[in-house]
Amino acid sequence: METNRRPNLPVKDINVVLTEMCRWKVKQIDRLDSFQDSNFMVRYETSDVSQLNVDQRAIVKIIHSHNFCESKMEREREVMEYLTTEGFICTTCLQFPDEKWFHITDDGKFVIRMFSYIPGxxxxxxxxxxxxxxxxxxxxxxxxxxxxxxxxxxxxxxxxxxxxxxxxxxxxxxxxxxxxxxxxxxxxxxxxxxxxxxxxxxxxxxxxxxxxxxxxxxxxxxxxxxxxxxxxxxxxxxxxxxxxxxxxxxxxxxxxxxxxxxxxxxxxxxxxxxxxxxxxxxxxxxxxxxxxxxxxxxxxxxxxxxxxxxxxxxxxxxxxxxxxxxxxxxxxxxxxxxxxxxxxxxxxxxxxxxxxxxxxxxxxxxxx
The missing domain is CATH 3.90.1200.10 (Aminoglycoside phosphotransferase (APH), C-terminal lobe)
Structure with missing residues (x-):
């Protein structure tokens, strides 16, 4: 029986993706409680707001690649975007610089997704x-x-x-x-x-x-x-x-x-x-x-x-x-x-x- 189903991508590897690919200046990464995926709250800065002292945050989700389904992800994204246009406050997907909604790690084992953070x-x-x-x-x-x-x-x-x-x-x-x-x-x-x-x-x-x-x-x-x-x-x-x-x-x-x-x-x-x-x-x-x-x-x-x-x-x-x-x-x-x-x-x-x-x-x- 598998004893740890949550993805175990090291925080340092997540940091590398966010820093080198997204060009974020990562200030803090905190692990959140999760059921099967691994979730993190990330505090960061980007060059366009670094002088404004803005507290930027995002949620980063790590998924086993064998559990990832792109069409399912698209349906989730459509629902979130529709509810947002209808006045609901809900998290939304964030794009990577290559305009994709997810990133696959070099070894192909994990998928990284990013979401907006709702304060509260x-x-x-x-x-x-x-x-x-x-x-x-x-x-x-x-x-x-x-x-x-x-x-x-x-x-x-x-x-x-x-x-x-x-x-x-x-x-x-x-x-x-x-x-x-x-x-x-x-x-x-x-x-x-x-x-x-x-x-x-x-x-x-x-x-x-x-x-x-x-x-x-x-x-x-x-x-x-x-x-x-x-x-x-x-x-x-x-x-x-x-x-x-x-x-x-x-x-x-x-x-x-x-x-x-x-x-x-x-x-x-x-x-x-x-x-x-x-x-x-x-x-x-x-x-x-x-x-x-x-x-x-x-x-x-x-x-x-x-x-x-x-x-x-x-x-x-x-x-x-x-x-x-x-x-x-x-x-x-x-x-x-x-x-x-x-x-x-x-x-x-x-x-x-x-x-x-x-x-x-x-x-x-x-x-x-």
Whole structure:
């Protein structure tokens, strides 16, 4: 089993490319947490702004060349550029001096990509400091706007299917395959996850063709949502600072997971993450306040609401099985297990409530 799947291109080699090819004066390179690729935040100067004392930053991503697909990269770039033209704050690709959007190292082993840097902090780091109910409604509104906007490009930007990717919810069967290969998984955990996946197959996937679908980000979680600075200060979050356009407050990064899938599945994954990470509000309130904001911008039917609790549970299974599977391949990378323990705890909590009681609690808040 491969023990370190992240690319191990030395920082000094990255520095050489940025210095000699891009003509950057590199001031600092910091490694960032990452799942499979290697990501770095780079502070640099260029000759045209060196006298202006401008703090220039970029994100540099290193990818194994055998994992790189140029057509997939192009789809990601098109989505980012389209959202930017529609008023969203999101990272965009940076070109190399040869006008390409990527650079292959001389030995052919690695691909280097560069992205613009969004100033701010991750939403995860803000969660303890905010009015949770207002934040949830704002995030729901933000993702509703995102889905409404992406609906317009779903016919123009064709994202290739990835049937073996366990992080795309309709590929839930791949989780069963991964689970069989896990070492020392407790029987209780294996049994519950198998039951949930079976239920998903028989209740959600039988209605899959009727669900609204299109291009989705597919990795909207609180580490990929950036709360932006304005005039050097962090936007204050909460009811007292409600903004007419949430696109001006929240930025999106890491479009590596874009997929063609159901919008409902992305809603489920967003609520899943918030249920795992938010501690000052009841678990069922989280989904209700999020959905109240979402429905202001994009419709969600009664049938989709009925299916949503099961989708959230499969999203939690993704964290437990997908994260543990990746950790066993690269045990030096704890980041791969982020959220796994909290997901298991949440999955057990959800088993104590019926679908009907969850929907009832949501609707009481949504309709209030």
């Amino acid at each position: 902090v991750t939403l995860k780091s803000c969660l303890p400091l905010v009015d949770s109910r207002c934040l949830l409604r704002e995030l729901g509104s933000f993702i509703g706007k995102l889905h409404r906007t992406l609906q317009a490009v779903s016919e123009k930007i064709v994202v290739a299917a990835r049937p073996n990717d366990p992080w795309i919810l309709q590929n839930h069967s791949t989780l069963n395959t991964l689970m069989k290969d896990l070492e020392d998984i407790p029987r209780e955990k294996e049994t519950l996850i198998s039951e949930i996946l079976h239920k998903f197959e028989n209740t959600v996937m039988t209605s899959y063709e009727e669900l609204k679908k299109g291009v989705i980000h597919n990795d909207i979680q609180d580490r990929n949502i950036i709360v932006n600075y304005k005039d050097g200060k962090l936007h204050k979050l909460g009811c007292s600072a409600r903004m007419n356009d949430t696109r001006a407050k929240y930025g999106l990064i890491d479009f590596n997971g874009i997929a063609c899938s159901s919008y409902l599945f992305e809603v489920a994954m967003a609520i899943r993450d918030l249920m795992v990470d938010m501690e000052d509000i009841s678990h069922f309130e989280i989904g209700a306040h999020f959905l109240a904001g979402y429905k202001e911008e994009y419709p969600i039917s009664e049938e989709e609401l009925r299916l949503l609790p099961c989708c959230i549970q499969v999203g939690l299974c993704q964290y437990i099985i997908g994260g543990e599977s990746e950790f066993q391949k690269q045990p030096d990378n704890e980041y791969t297990r982020s959220g796994a323990d909290g997901a298991w705890t949440m999955l057990q909590i959800l088993q104590k409530s019926t679908n009907a009681s969850i929907l009832k609690s949501w609707k009481e808040i949504i309709d209030s």
